[in-house]
Amino acid sequence: MNRHTVSFTVNDQPHEVEVEPRRLLADVLRENLGLTGTHLGCEHGVCGACTVLVDGQPQRSCLLFAVQLDGAEIETVEGLAADEQGFHPLQTAFWEKHGLQCGFCTPGFLMSSKELLERNPDPSDDEIREGLAGNLCRCTGYVHIVDAVRSAAEAIREEQR
Amino acid sequence: MTDQIETLAPRFFGQRVKRREDPRFLLGRAKYVDDIVRPGMLFASFVRSSEAHARVRGVDIADALALPGVVDVLTGEMIADTSHPIRSDSTMPTWQGTGFPALAIDKVRFVGEAVACVVAEDRYAVEDATEAVIPDLEPLTPVANMDQATAADAPLIHEDWEDNHFIKRHVETDGFDEALDAAPHRSSHRFVMARHTGMPLENRGCIAEWDSAKGELTLWTATQIPHLVRTGLADALQIPENRIRVIAPDVGGGFGIKGHLFPEELSCSIMAIRTGRPVKWIEDRREHIIACIHAREHTHEVEVGYDDDGTILALKAHLQVDCGAYSVYPWTSTMDTGMALGILPGPYRIRNYYVDAESVATNKAPLGPYRGVARPAACFTIERTMDAVAEQLGLDPTEIRRRNLVRSDEFPYTSVTGLQYDSGSFIEALDLAMEKAGYQQWRERQQAAREEGRYLGIGVTTYTEQTAHTTQEFKKRGIPMVFGYETSMLRMDPSGQVTVNTSIHSHGQGLETTLAQIAADQLGVSLEDVRISFGDTSEVAYGSGTFASRSAVLAGGATDLAAGEIRAKLARIAAHLLEAAPEDIEFSGGRAYVAGSPDQGYSLAEIARMTHHNPQHIPEDEAPILESTRTYDASPGNGTFTNAALLLLVEVDAETGFVHLLDLVCVEDCGRIINPLIVDGQIQGGIAQGIGSALLEELVYDEDGQPLVTTLVDYLMPGTTDMPENFEIHHLETPSPFTVQGIKGMGEGGAIGPGALVASAVDDAIRPLTSGRVTSLPITPEKVRTLIEQG
Ligand code: FES
Ligand code: FES
Numbered sequence: 001m002n003r004h005t006v007s008f009t010v011n012d013q014p015h016e017v018e019v020e021p022r023r024l025l026a027d028v029l030r031e032n033l034g035l036t037g038t039h040l041g042c043e044h045g046v047c048g049a050c051t052v053l054v055d056g057q058p059q060r061s062c063l064l065f066a067v068q069l070d071g072a073e074i075e076t077v078e079g080l081a082a083d084e085q086g087f088h089p090l091q092t093a094f095w096e097k098h099g100l101q102c103g104f105c106t107p108g109f110l111m112s113s114k115e116l117l118e119r120n121p122d123p124s125d126d127e128i129r130e131g132l133a134g135n136l137c138r139c140t141g142y143v144h145i146v147d148a149v150r151s152a153a154e155a156i157r158e159e160q161r
Numbered sequence: 162m163t164d165q166i167e168t169l170a171p172r173f174f175g176q177r178v179k180r181r182e183d184p185r186f187l188l189g190r191a192k193y194v195d196d197i198v199r200p201g202m203l204f205a206s207f208v209r210s211s212e213a214h215a216r217v218r219g220v221d222i223a224d225a226l227a228l229p230g231v232v233d234v235l236t237g238e239m240i241a242d243t244s245h246p247i248r249s250d251s252t253m254p255t256w257q258g259t260g261f262p263a264l265a266i267d268k269v270r271f272v273g274e275a276v277a278c279v280v281a282e283d284r285y286a287v288e289d290a291t292e293a294v295i296p297d298l299e300p301l302t303p304v305a306n307m308d309q310a311t312a313a314d315a316p317l318i319h320e321d322w323e324d325n326h327f328i329k330r331h332v333e334t335d336g337f338d339e340a341l342d343a344a345p346h347r348s349s350h351r352f353v354m355a356r357h358t359g360m361p362l363e364n365r366g367c368i369a370e371w372d373s374a375k376g377e378l379t380l381w382t383a384t385q386i387p388h389l390v391r392t393g394l395a396d397a398l399q400i401p402e403n404r405i406r407v408i409a410p411d412v413g414g415g416f417g418i419k420g421h422l423f424p425e426e427l428s429c430s431i432m433a434i435r436t437g438r439p440v441k442w443i444e445d446r447r448e449h450i451i452a453c454i455h456a457r458e459h460t461h462e463v464e465v466g467y468d469d470d471g472t473i474l475a476l477k478a479h480l481q482v483d484c485g486a487y488s489v490y491p492w493t494s495t496m497d498t499g500m501a502l503g504i505l506p507g508p509y510r511i512r513n514y515y516v517d518a519e520s521v522a523t524n525k526a527p528l529g530p531y532r533g534v535a536r537p538a539a540c541f542t543i544e545r546t547m548d549a550v551a552e553q554l555g556l557d558p559t560e561i562r563r564r565n566l567v568r569s570d571e572f573p574y575t576s577v578t579g580l581q582y583d584s585g586s587f588i589e590a591l592d593l594a595m596e597k598a599g600y601q602q603w604r605e606r607q608q609a610a611r612e613e614g615r616y617l618g619i620g621v622t623t624y625t626e627q628t629a630h631t632t633q634e635f636k637k638r639g640i641p642m643v644f645g646y647e648t649s650m651l652r653m654d655p656s657g658q659v660t661v662n663t664s665i666h667s668h669g670q671g672l673e674t675t676l677a678q679i680a681a682d683q684l685g686v687s688l689e690d691v692r693i694s695f696g697d698t699s700e701v702a703y704g705s706g707t708f709a710s711r712s713a714v715l716a717g718g719a720t721d722l723a724a725g726e727i728r729a730k731l732a733r734i735a736a737h738l739l740e741a742a743p744e745d746i747e748f749s750g751g752r753a754y755v756a757g758s759p760d761q762g763y764s765l766a767e768i769a770r771m772t773h774h775n776p777q778h779i780p781e782d783e784a785p786i787l788e789s790t791r792t793y794d795a796s797p798g799n800g801t802f803t804n805a806a807l808l809l810l811v812e813v814d815a816e817t818g819f820v821h822l823l824d825l826v827c828v829e830d831c832g833r834i835i836n837p838l839i840v841d842g843q844i845q846g847g848i849a850q851g852i853g854s855a856l857l858e859e860l861v862y863d864e865d866g867q868p869l870v871t872t873l874v875d876y877l878m879p880g881t882t883d884m885p886e887n888f889e890i891h892h893l894e895t896p897s898p899f900t901v902q903g904i905k906g907m908g909e910g911g912a913i914g915p916g917a918l919v920a921s922a923v924d925d926a927i928r929p930l931t932s933g934r935v936t937s938l939p940i941t942p943e944k945v946r947t948l949i950e951q952g
């Protein structure tokens with residue numbers, strides 16, 4: 001099969017990969033670049049576990065081909081923080097509020113929430129639920145996830161004050 | 162000084178401690194099976210049956226083998242002589258067993274059964290090659306449901322069986338018929354729970370690796386039960402168990418579904434041995450939906466006798482469970498029937514009971530345990546029955562329950578099926594739920610809404626959850642393996658740090674935190690000083706794993722006992738060094754000191770170092786090692802019983818049939834709570850899954866046994882907007898008199914009640930519009946509309 005060269009940045013690092021046209025962004029992130037924080041729960045666009053930000057917008061990396069992404073800026077969970085000390089307020093809040101159990105959905109929720117809070121820094125609970133309606137979690141029942149996003153929003157607003 | 166030490170050593174038990182394990186998940190650095198890469202690794206994929214019931218005439222693998230990148234293709238015929246099928250047999254009378262082969266040999270018995278395994282150099286190549294394998298299947302008449310399976314002329318799914326029953330059981334109390342005949346009122350009901358499943362967000366997956374020099378197999382697999390997988394693999398492959406290492410890394414949810422040995426694990430192991438290279442298989446969602454474990458397909462018929470006050474006098478039940486095509490390892494196909502039969506009377510004082518229970522085989526995916534195991538269906542049936550009796554007598558649904566619930570002064574209470582309810586707060590939980598909800602105000606809201614033409618309804622459910630069942634209970638169930646105990650090995654190293662190796666597995670339950678809380682409390686150290694290790698059979702003691710709401714009780718108990726033993730030894734050493742009596746040594750802030758004189762003491766690091774490096778200073782009769790292994794099997798063995806009461810307010814849209822969940826109040830009593838934050842999370846997650854069972858989830862098959870639901874587009878799971886608008890949890894804490902620290906299990910509980918609860922609320926909402934009642938789950942908008950239309 002013919003192969004294409006694609007360049008993009010992931011978490012501000014430039015990358016150039018050579019891929020078959022059918023190769024998914026998720027597989028490039030996970031296998032070519034070793035960024036296994038992005039998870040695959042369905043590979044058909046429903047669960048949201050594979051959510052990453054592409055040019056600031058949440059996208060399902062299981063539905064994108066890598067060849068579509070030439071020149072894109074991609075952000076994955078690994079870009080949020082290098083360690084516990086540098087946690088993004090969302091990571092701190094998910095930890096404090098017990099917003100994760102098995103952790104498999106968590107990277108997707110963090111990325112969707114990040115974009116949500118950038119768009120709407122002071123969301124109501126209904127807006128949080130609406131904003132995260134495209135991410136499934138089978139463990140938590142979402143109550144603590146909504147608590148975490150609300151609390152992260154407060155922390156970010158506080159920080160910016 | 163004393164004050165200062167006390168603040169250094171808070172007691173962790175009972176605290177809302179945030180989880181120790183979270184950072185690796187939040188940073189995207191957890192390691193699930195699919196994140197592991199082995200050198201030279203191949204990828205496996207399965208060719209699956211498109212027929213529900215067919216004879217395998219042959220499998221053409223030539224085209225697939227010729228494709229680029231393909232390394233090997235395996236069929237059932239090729240391994241029929243060298244590997245044993247997976248077998249799990251009950252020891253009870255009437256049992257008929259099955260062998261579940263790694264790959265189908267002569268027959269396929271459900272759509273999705275693996276027929277061939279392909280391995281290739283990469284994931285894309287293997288998927289291409291899978292399509293090139295052509296199974297030659299001769300269709301047989303499918304047995305797609307329990308009616309077809311139990312018909313007089315039903316084709317046999319397993320040809321050596323007498324009929325399509327795994328097992329038939331019967332239990333009856335003395336004088337049952339007279340008791341039922343004597344009841345002033347009787348009514349009969351039929352309740353159905355649809356087939357659905359746990360659907361963890363991570364699919365199944367494994368990597369098998371064969372070390373031909375040592376003759377050793379390593380299997381990384383997404384499992385809840387690493388040791389039991391090892392035993393099952395050893396039996397099937399005839400490899401000694403000390404040559405197999407099973408590693409369960411981070412696992413993305415299990416809920417019982419990943420508590421099995423799977424044919425795919427066997428095939429990958431065989432492929433690793435054949436090719437001499439590591440073989441990885443990652444299931445896709447469609448495979449997971451059609452070919453993994455399904456759950457909870459129950460039909461219950463009941464007849465209930467009661468008096469004018471609503472006291473239940475007799476309960477007769479016929480329970481049928483559609484167990485699919487094969488008996489599952491290690492549970493057998495008796496789990497759901499046995500559990501339903503035992504717990505159907507629930508938290509109520511029912512003394513006359515008659516039950517027939519059948520596990521029926523059909524041409525569908527095998528049925529296995531999913532969070533709650535039969536209790537959601539049993540709870541649905543008994544609670545629906547309570548609602549029906551209340552309605553017939555004109556009683557409030559909370560009142561009928563109050564009149565029949567086991568009272569606090571009756572514990573320990575032996576149920577009609579011989580279960581010993583150790584302690585509980587059945588009535589108190591209901592009272593508290595009503596108080597917290599403001600039950601009267603809810604009734605007033607309902608009235609006011611009705612006057613505006615809006616349909617609000619209130620649901621109520623109470624249940625008791627058998628948890629941490631141990632040796633006696635599993636022995637009684639006739640399961641070949643008795644999962645009684647768990648084991649923790651504790652070690653303090655020369656630096657004074659503690660490692661807990663434990664036989665359970667944590668995949669969301671937060672056991673890396675709760676077990677550390679228990680160990681840290683015993684030893685007076687901080688949580689940071691305790692490392693919890695599990696999942697690798699070469700590192701930890703043999704045990705069963707995590708299921709049945711038992712890990713906090715059993716691994717918690719074992720950890721507490723082992724830590725206590727190390728503490729006692731540290732006390733003896735410290736006493737010797739300090740010339741004091743061991744009973745006068747206290748522990749906190751990472752130090753051991755003489756009670757009342759905190760500055761007269763040593764840090765645990767000093768004692769640990771001395772023990773290992775300068776043993777001449779410790780008592781002569783003490784070995785220079787700080788280690789303890791303890792096993793815990795909670796007595797009396799049939800479990801410790803958690804209880805809960807739930808109230809729910811819903812609004813039903815009479816036009817669309819849509820059920821909107823407004824307020825949910827849960828009062829849960831799981832004994833002494835180790836970590837309320839984690840307990841709340843478990844309850845919320847369980848209830849969310851229960852809401853899925855109540856309103857959304859169903860694995861639909863057609864009359865030919867073809868699955869009609871194959872993606873998450875058709876299999877609807879609750880999302881953020883499906884949860885109740887307000888969700889409150891309150892706790893009562895009635896300790897178990899029997900367990901270490903009075904702990905009870907609670908991991909499954911949340912999932913038990915919502916089916917019954919939502920049904921109760923929907924009925925209450927639409928009562929002015931129809932005489933019809935909800936008798937089956939899930940309660941789809943279409944079902945609600947049908948009830949309303951029939952008037
Ligand atoms: S894996 Fe992409 S949406 Fe599920
Ligand atoms: S934490 Fe397990 S799926 Fe969300």
